[in-house]
Amino acid sequence: MEIIKEADGSNLTVKLVGRLDAATAMQLDKDFATSLKGVSNLALDLAQLDYVASAGLRILLKTQKKMDRQGSMVIKNVQDSVREVLDMTGFSNFLTLEENAKKKLQINF
Amino acid sequence: MKVKLDIRRRLTLVVLSTGLIALIVLGGVAFYGINGVRNLALKSAEELGVRSALNSSTTIEMQQKKELSLLAGDKATVINQQLSTLALEVKKIADQMTYIQSNPNLFILQDVEGSGSAGAAFYVQRSADAFFGRAQLGLTANIRDFLIRAVETNEMMISMSVASRQKFTLTAAKRSTQSDNPPIFFDALNADWYRRAVKERTLIFTDVKADGKALEIFCAAPYFDDEGELAGVVSARGSLEKIAGIVTEVTLRDAGFCFLLDNRARAIITTDRKMPSDEQSELAAGSNVDLRSSDNLALADIASQMVDGFKGIRSARIDGKTYLIAYAPVERTDWSFAVAFDESEVLDPIVENAELIKSLTQKSIAVLDDHIRTTMIFFGAFIIIQLLATAYVGRRLADHFVEPIEQLSDGVREISRGALNRKLSIKTGDEIESLAITFNVMTDRLRSYVENLKRSTAEREHIETELSVASNIQQSMLPWEFDLGRSEVELSASMKAAKEVGGDFYDFYLLEGDRLMMTIADVSGKGVPAALFMVVSKTVLKNFALTTNDLAAAVEQANYRLSQNNDELMFVTVFAAVLELRTGRLVYVNAGHNPPLVRRAGRFEYLRSEEGVALGIDEDQTFRQSSITLESGDAIFLYTDGVTEAMNFDGDQYSEGRLLARLNAIDDRATAEEILKAVGDDVKVHVDGAEQSDDITMLAVKFNPLDGGADKM
Numbered sequence: 001m002e003i004i005k006e007a008d009g010s011n012l013t014v015k016l017v018g019r020l021d022a023a024t025a026m027q028l029d030k031d032f033a034t035s036l037k038g039v040s041n042l043a044l045d046l047a048q049l050d051y052v053a054s055a056g057l058r059i060l061l062k063t064q065k066k067m068d069r070q071g072s073m074v075i076k077n078v079q080d081s082v083r084e085v086l087d088m089t090g091f092s093n094f095l096t097l098e099e100n101a102k103k104k105l106q107i108n109f
Numbered sequence: 110m111k112v113k114l115d116i117r118r119r120l121t122l123v124v125l126s127t128g129l130i131a132l133i134v135l136g137g138v139a140f141y142g143i144n145g146v147r148n149l150a151l152k153s154a155e156e157l158g159v160r161s162a163l164n165s166s167t168t169i170e171m172q173q174k175k176e177l178s179l180l181a182g183d184k185a186t187v188i189n190q191q192l193s194t195l196a197l198e199v200k201k202i203a204d205q206m207t208y209i210q211s212n213p214n215l216f217i218l219q220d221v222e223g224s225g226s227a228g229a230a231f232y233v234q235r236s237a238d239a240f241f242g243r244a245q246l247g248l249t250a251n252i253r254d255f256l257i258r259a260v261e262t263n264e265m266m267i268s269m270s271v272a273s274r275q276k277f278t279l280t281a282a283k284r285s286t287q288s289d290n291p292p293i294f295f296d297a298l299n300a301d302w303y304r305r306a307v308k309e310r311t312l313i314f315t316d317v318k319a320d321g322k323a324l325e326i327f328c329a330a331p332y333f334d335d336e337g338e339l340a341g342v343v344s345a346r347g348s349l350e351k352i353a354g355i356v357t358e359v360t361l362r363d364a365g366f367c368f369l370l371d372n373r374a375r376a377i378i379t380t381d382r383k384m385p386s387d388e389q390s391e392l393a394a395g396s397n398v399d400l401r402s403s404d405n406l407a408l409a410d411i412a413s414q415m416v417d418g419f420k421g422i423r424s425a426r427i428d429g430k431t432y433l434i435a436y437a438p439v440e441r442t443d444w445s446f447a448v449a450f451d452e453s454e455v456l457d458p459i460v461e462n463a464e465l466i467k468s469l470t471q472k473s474i475a476v477l478d479d480h481i482r483t484t485m486i487f488f489g490a491f492i493i494i495q496l497l498a499t500a501y502v503g504r505r506l507a508d509h510f511v512e513p514i515e516q517l518s519d520g521v522r523e524i525s526r527g528a529l530n531r532k533l534s535i536k537t538g539d540e541i542e543s544l545a546i547t548f549n550v551m552t553d554r555l556r557s558y559v560e561n562l563k564r565s566t567a568e569r570e571h572i573e574t575e576l577s578v579a580s581n582i583q584q585s586m587l588p589w590e591f592d593l594g595r596s597e598v599e600l601s602a603s604m605k606a607a608k609e610v611g612g613d614f615y616d617f618y619l620l621e622g623d624r625l626m627m628t629i630a631d632v633s634g635k636g637v638p639a640a641l642f643m644v645v646s647k648t649v650l651k652n653f654a655l656t657t658n659d660l661a662a663a664v665e666q667a668n669y670r671l672s673q674n675n676d677e678l679m680f681v682t683v684f685a686a687v688l689e690l691r692t693g694r695l696v697y698v699n700a701g702h703n704p705p706l707v708r709r710a711g712r713f714e715y716l717r718s719e720e721g722v723a724l725g726i727d728e729d730q731t732f733r734q735s736s737i738t739l740e741s742g743d744a745i746f747l748y749t750d751g752v753t754e755a756m757n758f759d760g761d762q763y764s765e766g767r768l769l770a771r772l773n774a775i776d777d778r779a780t781a782e783e784i785l786k787a788v789g790d791d792v793k794v795h796v797d798g799a800e801q802s803d804d805i806t807m808l809a810v811k812f813n814p815l816d817g818g819a820d821k822m
Contacts, residue, residue: 019760021802022635051754051762053803054612054633054682061726062678085750089682089701090722 020056040071047077124503158470162463177435185437185446206332218247228261236276256281265347272297273341302329324349365450372443415445529556576609601781611804612639629747661734672728680725751805781809
């Protein structure tokens with residue numbers, strides 16, 4: 001999987017290209033551990049993300065939780081196959097998806 | 110071994126060839142130089158020899174000529190002196206006689222009778238026709254003592270006479286053993302010396318006369334009376350014995366001779382010499398031949414020179430032999446004295462000298478050659494010794510270099526056999542030592558690396574062992590006894606983890622009231638964390654399922670429990686269902702899991718339900734349960750996404766569509782196990798050997814109520 005980042009001040013856009021499976025999820029986790037410092041608005045562009053595994057879902061959720069504390073996060077351009085997984089597992093309820101940003105449920109951890 | 114020898118040989122060769130080249134160059138230069146010096150020395154020695162021979166020949170010749178000339182001059186002077194002394198005596202007596210005749214009154218008349226002295230006899234002789242008076246005789250007799258003394262004192266003198274014009278003669282004669290007979294001079298006035306003295310009115314010398322063997326000469330001088338008229342002649346008869354002695358005493362080593370010429374170039378005295386034959390010598394004394402008219406032109410020329418009073422040295426052939434002739438005048442009598450010396454004898458020393466010099470030169474050349482040869486031999490020997498030494502040193506040097514290399518290679522060989530504790534100890538202080546040190550460092554690192562590797566291998570083996578144990582534990586946690594002792598249901602399940610331990614699990618067990626609880630779940634992630642969470646999830650779910658009658662409540666409680674302290678945000682998707690075996694009613698809750706497939710009326714369909722959320726995310730999450738009713742022969746197929754998302758090499762997923770199609774292609778009478786196997790085989794065909802990326806878990810339940818029990822419901 002390829003991680004493409006575009007920073008603009010405290011705004012960061014991250015494009016994920018390929019498959020977000022167990023191995024690449026760890027890579028992304030590591031990346032976000034440092035690259036999200038000082039970022040208040042994170043946009044995840046999943047237009048080219050073909051697949052997401054349960055481990056990937058976990059990182060998305062973890063990132064969402066982290067960004068909710070220091071600003072905001074929005075996930076854009078989710079492909080249908082990925083969207084199905086998000087819906088099936090109920091994760092779309094906890095992630096800020098662009099088209100249903102307002103429908104988002106509040107998560108209480 | 111080959112390499113070692115090569116290095117040794119190469120080093121030896123390098124040292125040897127360097128030495129050899131140096132020696133060859135040095136040797137070449139030295140040989141060239143020595144040879145050049147030798148040639149130069151030989152050439153100059155020869156040249157020196159020739160030149161010095163020439164020089165010394167000239168010198169010797171000049172020396173010889175000079176010596177001959179000196180000899181001739183000396184002898185001529187001595188002879189001249191003798192003759193001059195004789196002449197002086199005659200002159201003195203003649204002067205005395207003239208004085209007596211001029212001053213008769215100063216003298217008394219002496220008695221002429223009486224004998225002479227011990228050394229000389231005295232005679233008075235008168236001619237028969239003498240006409241002298243007594244007075245004249247008495248007056249003349251005054252000379253008697255002078256005569257006697259002159260004869261006694263002069264070596265040459267035989268006798269001395271005063272011959273008066275008045276025909277009487279007074280004579281003093283040296284006493285000799287031969288004869289005491291006085292020479293008779295009655296006819297003194299007719300003697301040639303008298304006539305010549307009268308005629309020439311001065312002192313004269315006569316020719317040499319031979320009286321037997323003895324040679325004689327007369328010296329005469331006139332005396333005068335008071336009127337200046339000739340009164341008589343004083344004569345001395347001189348022996349040439351003394352002069353002959355002088356001539357013959359010249360020793361010429363039989364290589365030469367002397368001769369005395371008179372004023373008309375006649376040989377007076379010639380040294381006796383051995384003639385080759387009885388021939389008359391050209392220079393025979395007393396032969397009365399004027400040599401100036403000799404046929405021997407060289408001799409005639411020399412004779413002219415001699416008579417003319419010259420001094421010189423000439424070469425002439427006399428009696429068939431070439432002589433070098435040095436001559437000098439005897440002024441008193443216009444004679445000339447000559448010394449002749451065999452020219453070959455003169456030149457012999459020159460030739461000898463030349464030969465001596467030549468032989469000396471040859472000898473010195475030989476010595477020089479010998480020296481050079483010795484030097485060459487020494488030099489050659491030196492070169493050979495030097496070469497041997499160089500070879501030895503080269504060999505030693507090679508050993509010196511190669512030995513540590515051998516040590517190094519031996520050590521390396523040992524190390525390569527695994528003796529990593531082996532330390533190389535090479536103290537050469539050069540690159541080899543630093544190589545050895547580097548090698549030691551490398552060995553140390555290698556050893557620690559090997560130790561690390563061993564340790565980590567051991568650790569990994571340990572972990573693998575643990576994982577394998579964990580895998581066994583996990584497998585054993587999943588129910589594997591599918592025969593629950595209830596004929597209403599037929600069960601089959603499988604879990605194939607992608608790693609040793611997986612995050613998927615299935616579960617089934619009977620609850621109170623003939624109810625079958627079946628669960629399939631997928632924990633986020635894989636491996637040990639997933640496995641741990643799976644164990645917890647399974648345990649918690651079972652715990653609440655067993656204690657709570659309401660399925661949704663049990664799931665909610667499990668969710669609450671799993672969400673507690675879940676900092677890692679682990680979650681698990683679960684499909685849980687309870688089948689009432691007596692009624693066929695199936696109550697189910699889907700917590701974010703893949704929709705299962707249910708076969709009703711012979712067809713499998715996805716069991717879509719309310720959207721549920723995975724467990725462990727939100728502790729306050731509520732779940733809703735749904736229900737359907739199964740008929741006999743219906744079936745339910747539970748699976749995880751490892752089935753539908755199984756990928757081949759092209760990245761194509763197995764997909765829900767293919768799963769549905771495959772299940773529907775299965776015969777209705779197929780057992781649960783056969784259903785599982787059919788799907789599993791189809792997935793295997795799809796992935797076609799690609800690596801399994803996710804756990805594959807399936808659970809199939811076939812509902813077969815006894816005697817159509819379900820129909821009664």
